[in-house]
Amino acid sequence: MRQILKEAGKEQDREEALPYERGCVQNALSHVPLNGWIPISIRRDTERKPPADFRVKNMHKPCLAQHAAFLVQQDGGVAEHYRNEKTFNAPAGIRTLSRMEKMYNVRASGGPSSWLGPVLGVSNYLTFRGLVRYGFEDDARDLAEKTVRLFGRDIARFGAMHEYYQPSNGEPILNRGFQNWNYLVLNMIAWPEGKAPIIEF
Numbered sequence: 001m002r003q004i005l006k007e008a009g010k011e012q013d014r015e016e017a018l019p020y021e022r023g024c025v026q027n028a029l030s031h032v033p034l035n036g037w038i039p040i041s042i043r044r045d046t047e048r049k050p051p052a053d054f055r056v057k058n059m060h061k062p063c064l065a066q067h068a069a070f071l072v073q074q075d076g077g078v079a080e081h082y083r084n085e086k087t088f089n090a091p092a093g094i095r096t097l098s099r100m101e102k103m104y105n106v107r108a109s110g111g112p113s114s115w116l117g118p119v120l121g122v123s124n125y126l127t128f129r130g131l132v133r134y135g136f137e138d139d140a141r142d143l144a145e146k147t148v149r150l151f152g153r154d155i156a157r158f159g160a161m162h163e164y165y166q167p168s169n170g171e172p173i174l175n176r177g178f179q180n181w182n183y184l185v186l187n188m189i190a191w192p193e194g195k196a197p198i199i200e201f
Contacts, residue, residue, distance in 0.1 A: 051058065082139055090167030092122040093146050099167075106166055107173045118164035118173055121147065122181040128188055144188035151185055 083089055087098040096115045097104050105116040113120075124147045131140035150170045154161050161182045162172035187197040 002159075081138070082143075083130065090119060091146070091148050092165050092167050092170035093143060094127045095167045096120055096123050096164075106173065114164055114173070117167065118124040119150070119167050120164045120181075121151070121161075121185060124150075125181065125184040125188065132191065141192060144191060147185050147188055151182060 039077055082094070087100055088095050095104075095117050096119070099116045099117060103116050105114070106113070106118050109116075109163055124143060128140050128143045128147070131137070132141065142179060150165060151161050154165075154172055155171060158172065158176060160177045161179065163175035163178035163182075164173050165171060
């Protein structure tokens with residue numbers, strides 16, 4: 001809804017929608033007795049109850065995190081979650097899941113991808129873009145340097161990049177030769193030099 005109002009709505013609509021969104025998210029985080037579970041949709045005449053394995057099916061959390069981050073920014077907050085080493089910040093970059101979460105796991109999966117804690121190039125890059133957008137340039141530079149070192153060391157040792165890495169030391173976990181979004185690091189290299197980012201690969 002926020003994106004629609006941003007692109008096509010009136011200023012008054014946007015101003016009225018913000019308190020509503022803030023209230024919805026804060027209510028879900030603080031007052032709904034569902035232990036962090038929020039259904040994406042609720043059908044009529046169904047019990048509002050989380051499934052027994054909701055932590056496995058809890059794929060809505062990244063969306064909720066996006067809303068929470070938006071609220072922090074709107075309330076004049078800082079990049080506190082990026083800087084917190086107890087949750088997301090790590091020597092190799094950004095953990096894909098807070099290590100305070102019960103599901104946090106950095107072992108190799110057969111998925112083949114793992115979004116339960118390992119560092120991925122794409123999560124580093126998207127966080128970097130957010131830091132740049134909201135003016136946290138020192139934090140953005142820190143993350144860019146971590147990512148460049150991560151991939152550079154990997155190429156020097158193994159002649160290729162991997163898909164994901166140990167957050168604590170940057171050791172590759174799985175999928176040697178992975179390229180795809182890892183090449184977004186080129187934009188992280190270009191940014192401090194004032195060069196235009198590459199928008200198509």
